[in-house]
Every structure is written in C-alpha cells, then in structure tokens.
Amino acid sequence: MGILAHRTKGAALSFLSFCQEGFRRLGRHDHPDVTLNSIAFGRSMPSWDAGDHDTVRKTLAVSVERLARAGADSSSALTTPPTWHSNVPGTTSPCRGLHIxxxxxxxxxxxxxxxxxxxxxxxxxxxxxxxxxxxxxxxxxxxxxxxxxxxxxxxxxxxxxxxxxxxxxxxxxxxxxxxxxxxxxxxxxxxxxxxxxxxxxxxxxxxxxxxTRLLSAAAFHVATGGQPLPSWRGGPI
CATH class of the missing domain: 3.40.50.1860 (Rossmann fold)
Incomplete structure (x- = not known):
C-alpha cells in the first residue's frame, strides 16, 4: 500500500491508523507493507491559491510515480489531492487509488x-x-x-x-x-x-x-485481500 501524502499531520495519522489496523487484526507489531511519499505542501500552496491545478497535478504525479516504483499495488490518497484529481478528466495514475x-x-x-x-x-x-x-x-x-x-x-x-x-x-x-x-x-x-x-x-x-481512519481501514482491507483492488486511476468518480 502506498500513501500519497500532502500535509504532514493528516499523513502521519493515516500511516499510524493503517499500521494500528494491522496490530488489531494481524497481531502485535504486524501490518501490511506500506510506503508513504510526501512532497512539501508549501511547494503546492501557491498553485492551489492561483487555481493552477495543472501544476498541482504534476507535483502529485511525482509522488504517485515514486509509490509505483516502490512496489505499491494501490494508493491511499488523502483528501485534497483526490478532491482535485477527480475533476481532471483524462488523467491516469500508475497506481490504482482508493478515493477518500x-x-x-x-x-x-x-x-x-x-x-x-x-x-x-x-x-x-x-x-x-x-x-x-x-x-x-x-x-x-x-x-x-x-x-x-x-x-x-x-x-x-x-x-x-x-x-x-x-x-x-x-x-x-x-x-x-x-x-x-x-x-x-x-x-x-x-x-x-x-x-x-x-x-x-x-x-x-x-x-x-x-x-482519515475510514480510509486507513479500507486500505488495510485492500492490502490484505479483504476487498478487491480499486479501479480508480484519476478523473471523475
């Protein structure tokens, strides 16, 4: 599982919740493999404020590519990225994405x-x-x-x-x-x-x-085979 992070506190809670779901269901100290990638939010803020979604998309795409190269089968995306990504037709991701x-x-x-x-x-x-x-x-x-x-x-x-x-x-x-x-x-x-x-x-x-915790629980079920891999790769939901 890959976590596409955009802001630090929410990303940390998502990572922690995902791992804790493993502790509860798989046993002490156990959880599915997880990779988190985060490009500093400050680099995207000017583009958000300017409504320059194409630049935001390019920044987020770097994180998604990194997650794919790290071996993530699917990504657990945090709130603001899919809120934007859902409204960009024709965009595709190398990772299947859980949409929050x-x-x-x-x-x-x-x-x-x-x-x-x-x-x-x-x-x-x-x-x-x-x-x-x-x-x-x-x-x-x-x-x-x-x-x-x-x-x-x-x-x-x-x-x-x-x-x-x-x-x-x-x-x-x-x-x-x-x-x-x-x-x-x-x-x-x-x-x-x-x-x-x-x-x-x-x-x-x-x-x-x-x-945050609902997404982490869904990500855990996908990572452990309890739910099928998602099909969403960007664009309208």
Missing part, C-alpha cells in the same frame, strides 16, 4: 445517514466531489455557512497543519457542528484529515465520519 470521498460516502450510506455536514479545507468544501459522492448514494451534503467555512479553513491552515490544537478552536468547530445539526444533519464528515485530531467523537454533537 467514495470511502466516506459508502460508510454514510451503510450507517443510514440522510444528510451529512461536510467540514474540510475551502478547496474541498467549495468543490463538487463530496456532494457528488454522497448524492450517488442517496445522501445529501450540507455545507456550513460561508463565515463558518472561512473559520474552518483558517483554523486548518493556521493551526491544525502545524500541530496546534486549542480548546478555543475545538469549541468553534463544535458550534459549527451544532448549527449543522439544527439544519437537519444526522452526521458530520471530517474530510480534512487533521480535523479528527482536534474534534473527537466525544466532543462532537453529531456522529462523525472520520475520513
């Missing part, structure tokens, strides 16, 4: 959710990938109000990606979740991979869909 939005949407449907709040970076919340994946399973996506989206995004980039987790930011996220509950949401998807490090299920007023 598909994994989250599958779990929401299995749990019988009907309306799910989506919390992530502005790139993710403003994009179509999660609403589309959820809608394909009969689940509505609910986004926070614009001001709340700005708050979520600012906390992610000013604090969470730098390993800063404060009570005030946790309370801000909980208040946003409460407003989503008031609007009829029956769950909230934490689709920035760092958010589960700030808000635990015990903190949340709604059941949480932890994208």
């Amino acid at each position: 939005a598909e994994v989250v949407a599958d779990r929401a449907a299995r749990d019988g959710r009907t309306r799910v709040g989506v919390l992530g970076t502005s790139y993710t919340m403003d994009g179509p990938v999660y609403p589309r994946a959820l809608a394909a399973r009969g689940v509505a996506a609910e986004l926070p109000d614009p001001e709340d989206r700005r708050t979520i995004n600012e906390i992610i980039f000013a604090e969470l990606v730098n390993g800063v987790f404060t009570d005030s930011s946790r309370r801000a996220y909980v208040r946003i979740m409460e407003r989503l509950a008031d609007r009829g949401c029956d769950a909230v998807a934490l689709v920035c991979t760092e958010i589960p490090l700030l808000v635990t299920p015990a903190d949340s007023p709604l059941p949480t869909l932890d994208s």
Whole structure:
C-alpha cells in the first residue's frame, strides 16, 4: 500500500491508523507493507491559491510515480489531492487509488445517514466531489455557512497543519457542528484529515465520519485481500 501524502499531520495519522489496523487484526507489531511519499505542501500552496491545478497535478504525479516504483499495488490518497484529481478528466495514475470521498460516502450510506455536514479545507468544501459522492448514494451534503467555512479553513491552515490544537478552536468547530445539526444533519464528515485530531467523537454533537481512519481501514482491507483492488486511476468518480 502506498500513501500519497500532502500535509504532514493528516499523513502521519493515516500511516499510524493503517499500521494500528494491522496490530488489531494481524497481531502485535504486524501490518501490511506500506510506503508513504510526501512532497512539501508549501511547494503546492501557491498553485492551489492561483487555481493552477495543472501544476498541482504534476507535483502529485511525482509522488504517485515514486509509490509505483516502490512496489505499491494501490494508493491511499488523502483528501485534497483526490478532491482535485477527480475533476481532471483524462488523467491516469500508475497506481490504482482508493478515493477518500467514495470511502466516506459508502460508510454514510451503510450507517443510514440522510444528510451529512461536510467540514474540510475551502478547496474541498467549495468543490463538487463530496456532494457528488454522497448524492450517488442517496445522501445529501450540507455545507456550513460561508463565515463558518472561512473559520474552518483558517483554523486548518493556521493551526491544525502545524500541530496546534486549542480548546478555543475545538469549541468553534463544535458550534459549527451544532448549527449543522439544527439544519437537519444526522452526521458530520471530517474530510480534512487533521480535523479528527482536534474534534473527537466525544466532543462532537453529531456522529462523525472520520475520513482519515475510514480510509486507513479500507486500505488495510485492500492490502490484505479483504476487498478487491480499486479501479480508480484519476478523473471523475
């Protein structure tokens, strides 16, 4: 299994969760082979801000090629890369990819959710990938109000990606979740991979869909043969 990392804290949680799944299911200190590749997020940020997705794609493609050369049969991609990659028709990857939005949407449907709040970076919340994946399973996506989206995004980039987790930011996220509950949401998807490090299920007023750990569990099942290799290699889902 290969992990396509884009930001350090979420990538570290994904790696750790994947290995811990092995410890639980295979025995002490055991897990499938895993390779993580990370090109510093700072090299992509100017392109993200400029909407230059072609340059972002080229940067991410370097990581995917490295994972393929390392022997990865499939890749477990973190949130922002597939959010972008899903909207680029005609792009292909040398690795088959688990798509985090598909994994989250599958779990929401299995749990019988009907309306799910989506919390992530502005790139993710403003994009179509999660609403589309959820809608394909009969689940509505609910986004926070614009001001709340700005708050979520600012906390992610000013604090969470730098390993800063404060009570005030946790309370801000909980208040946003409460407003989503008031609007009829029956769950909230934490689709920035760092958010589960700030808000635990015990903190949340709604059941949480932890994208990082859900993806890691799906990756484990693929790596051990419990699920077939994914077919997605980029492009629309």
